[in-house]
Amino acid sequence: MTSIDRDTSWPEISFEERIGTAEFRIHERAHIVVDGDTCRGCSTRECVIACPANLFVPTSDGGILFNYENCFECGTCYMVCNKEGAISWSYPEGGFGIVFHRT
Amino acid sequence: MSDADVIVVGAGPAGSCAAIAAARAGRRVILIERGPFPGSKNMYGGVVYPRILDELVPRWWETAPIQRWVVRRSTMVLSETGALTVDYRSNAWGEPPYNGATAYRPDFDEWLSRQAVAAGAQLVTSTTVTGLLRDASGRVTGVRTDRPDGDLTASVVIACDGVNSFLAKEAGLYTATDPSNFTLGAKETLALPKHVIDERFGVRDDQGVDIEILGGTSGVNGGGFVYTNLDTIALGVVLKLPKLAAQKKRPEEIIATLKAHPAIAPLIEGAEVKEYSAHVIPEAGYSMMPTMVTDGMLVAGDAAALCLAAGIWLEGVNFAMASGMYAGDAAAAAVARNDVSTKSLSAYSDRLNATFVLRDHKKLRKVPGLVLSDRVQQKYPAFVTSVVERVFRVDNPQPKPGLRRIVREERKRAGIKLSQLIRDGWTGLRGFG
Amino acid sequence: MTVIACLKWVTPRADDDDRFAGISAADQSALEFALLSAQPGEDVVAVCAGPSGAERALRDAIACGVTRAVRIDLDPRVSSLAVASAVASVATGARLVWCGDYSLDRGTGSMPGFLAARLGIGQALGLIDVTIADDAMTVVRRLDGARREIVRVSGPAVLSVEGSTARLRRASLRGVLAADTATIDVITGPSSVVDTVDEKPFRPRARALAAPVGASALDRVRSLTDAGAATGRSETVVLDPPAAAARIVSTLREWGYLG
Incomplete structure (x- = not known):
């Protein structure tokens, strides 16, 4: 992580607080599925960097731990992924998922 | 008989305008939205140019949920510590018939969907369309949804299902998805008292400011933006996807760096993050657009990559509304002719070509590549x-x-x-x- | 016979924005149980007391399969007793009345009790599990101290369920389309309102207490908090309801909880 030389004039927030500002109506069924075996062969890990909701976390055994609950449903992960079929991505069931209020 | 004459998938600006146009023409229209209400999934980088609504919703400015009318447009070039700003102000833009406006999309899109319902369209929310129904010849005849007993048939399907448009892809209207055609938009809605925003941005009442930024995105190709709502400031970055992944810097870190820039920090001092949001943008413009028409189906809005990201111009909602309206008109006319073939529906692409929707895109087709x-x-x-x-x-x-x-x-x-x-x-x- | 589902329309945002309004998970469970417990030929009626925005909840219920929907036009500020009276006018003669155990807006859960009293039928409240059979239902109640009570409900009754007890079925697309134009009966409820003019946070009066005794700080904290000490305060008595109520009041007084 790059440290940022901040003239801090606004309250710093953790990523958890940041993601907590958005409303997610969580469905029990995951709408993102990651094929762990394919990810083990991936060295670039684009999804880990690019996902704005930070849903993808590398594990020590070379896999990817993911969660779908705080997903913005933007599509970045499957677009940046260079392993065909590693990320299966669809929309959550109607009525569930991200609900924006003031954006 | 089909369940509807026209099914519109997605109640964003394109979908609601398509539904208004088709319903006004007397067609039976069903408008399907996957969110709990229209606009709940939608986010953007800041300004609506609603003049196209003059044709659909006369005196729209009296009822539309607008935050502020943009009277100052700035383009800012940032280096590490410096900033060069070109700033134009016109208070005339703050009066009818107006120019650009800031709005919260959950408000604006929901309002627009109510105009569609008022025009006679039936709105179904909390329903995700999962695929297309097609007949033996390949013609699109309806949609499949994620509800029980969820197939719905129609003469024409208008896909306004957003930047990921699974429907346009399923219909084969896109060639492969190239990530370099897309950018990620990530944004913070930052709360400050209205009078503080007024003072910092030099505006009053419902006057607003829109600042487009080149540079300041930590070496990731893209840009930034700052604009004013009534009592919040929206600040965000637009990041080219392949570059973002390669730079090893996360979106929220890039936002933090932009916020710390000496030209930006004083604007947002003391502001609290009210909502963090993100969305993908079809940035490449004309060069990435799909085929707009196939048998029984039209594509509009972000689903058709109708988003203009050409440096000093950043527009999308207006293109969505116009393309939706033209799609609704073309679908209604094709249903009336009882011919929904590609040829019959191609009045839609003809109209896109003849109007600002594609003329702007064609004229500026080299600019997105240059800017990025x-x-x-x-x-x-x-x-x-x-x-x-x-x-x-x-x-x-x-x-x-x-x-x-x-x-x-x-x-x-x-x-x-x-x-x-x-x-x-x-x-x-x-x-x- | 009918089965009733009582739904409360709640807007969680301070600005009463209908877009974010809905019914609680508990009320959704109640609706699901109403649909599940109805016998062939029996009507399921959804009842909602609230402003016109509440009709969205009722349309959702129609989409899920209820036979009839009734909105009681009611000022949201009326007491739960008034709500219960109004709902009772619709629920008279019902075999089962299902409610959520309490509403999203920090409700007290008193309405189902009032409703049972008004209707003069049995009650089983605060349910965490429901097993439906043809002749009778077996339900589990949550009691204090993680205790459970298993109850058999055979006659007409009001039942209130917690949010996690059932997942509301997903309405079919045809159901949703038809619900859009379905008729919703509207009746006018009582209008007497006890209005809260000002709400202040709960601040109990200060009480002088003797300094705790004990040699060490730890001992003093222990004596102050009763931590680790046998309270000796629990006892089980069997009394008829009036005597039990009197006993509870006198004990609370003795222990210093009531003045």
Whole structure:
């Protein structure tokens, strides 16, 4: 992580607080599925960097731990992924998922 | 008989306008939205240009949930510590018939969907369309949804299902998805008292400001934006996807760096993050657009990549509304003719070609690539700001250097070849037409 | 016979924005149980007391399969007793009345009790599990101290369920389309309102207490908090309801909880 030389004039927030500002109506069924075996062969890990909701976390055994609950449903992960079929991505069931209020 | 004449998938600006147009023409329209209410999934980088609504919703400005009317448009070029801003102000833009406006999309899109319902369309929310129904010839005949007993048939399907448009892809209207055609938009809605925003941005009442930023995105090709709502400021970045993944810097870190820039920090001092949001943008414009029409189906809005990201112009909602309206008109006319073949529906693409929707895109088709190119992104901001810095720096007792010398020296310092500068300048001139 | 589902329309945002309004998970469970417990030929009626925005909840219920929907036009500020009276006018003669155990807006859960009293039928409240059989239902109640009570409900009754007890079925697309134009009966409820003019946070009066005794700080904290000490305060008595109520009041007084 790059440290940022901040003239801090606004309250710093953790990523958890940041993601907590958005409303997610969580469905029990995951709408993102990651094929762990394919990810083990991936060295670039684009999804880990690019996902704005930070849903993808590398594990020590070379896999990817993911969660779908705080997903913005933007599509970045499957677009940046260079392993065909590693990320299966669809929309959550109607009525569930991200609900924006003031954006 | 079909369940509807026209099914519109997605109740964003394109979908609601398509539904209004088709319903006004007397067609039975079902408008399907996957969110709990229209707009709940939608996010953007800031300004609606609603004049196209004059045709659909007369005196729209009296009821539309607008935050502020943009009377100041700024383009800002950021280097590490410097900023060059071109700022235009017109208070006339704050009065009817207006120009641009800021709005919260969950408010604006929901309002627009109510106009569709008022026009006679039936709105179904909390329902995700999962695929297309097609007959033996391949013609689209309806949609499949994620509800039990969820198939729905129609003469025409209008896909306004957003940037990921699974429907346009399923219909084979796109060639493969190329990530370099897309950018990620990530944004913070920052709360400040209204009077503080008014003072910092030099506006009053319902006047607003929109600032587009080149540079300041931590080496990731893209840009930034800051605009005012009534009692919040929206600040965000637009990041080219492949570059973002390669730079090893996360979106929220890039936002934090932009917020710390000396030209930005004073604007947002003391503000609290009210909502963090993100969305993908079909950035590449004309070069990435799909085929707009197939048998029984039309594509509009972000689903058709109708988003103009050409440096000083950043527009999407207006293109969505216009394309939706034209799609609704074309679908209604095709249903009336009882012919929903590609040929019959192609009145839609003809109209896109004849109007600003594709004329703007065609005219500016080289600009998105230029704006997102490495030179414009990595070298020009520092070059331009340092030239201006030296022009305005008074280095007495040294006499003022000539402008030509400054430009030459700073160009060399930035590592830009004269031939490239001329070529890019020429592309820009031609591109901006 | 009918089965009733009582739904409360709640807007969680301070600005009463209908877009974010809905019914609680508990009320959704109640609706699901109403649909599940209805016998063939039996009507399921969804009842909602609230402003016109509440009709969205009722349309959702129609989409899920209820036979009839009734909105009681009611000022949201009326007491739960008034709500219960109004709902009772619709629920008279019902075999089962299902409610959420309490509403999203920090409700007290008193309405189902009032409703049972008004209707003069049995009650089983705060249910965490429901097993439906043809003749009778077996339900599990949550009691204090993680205790459970298993109850058999055979006659007409009001039942209130917690949010996690059932997942509301997903309405079919045809159901949703038809619900859009379905008729919703509207009746007018009582209008007497006890209005809270000002709400202040709960601040109990200060009480002088003797300093705790003990040699060490730890001992003093222990004596102050009763931590680790046998309270000796629990006892089980069997009394008829009036005597039990009197006993509870006198004990609370003795222990200093009531003045």
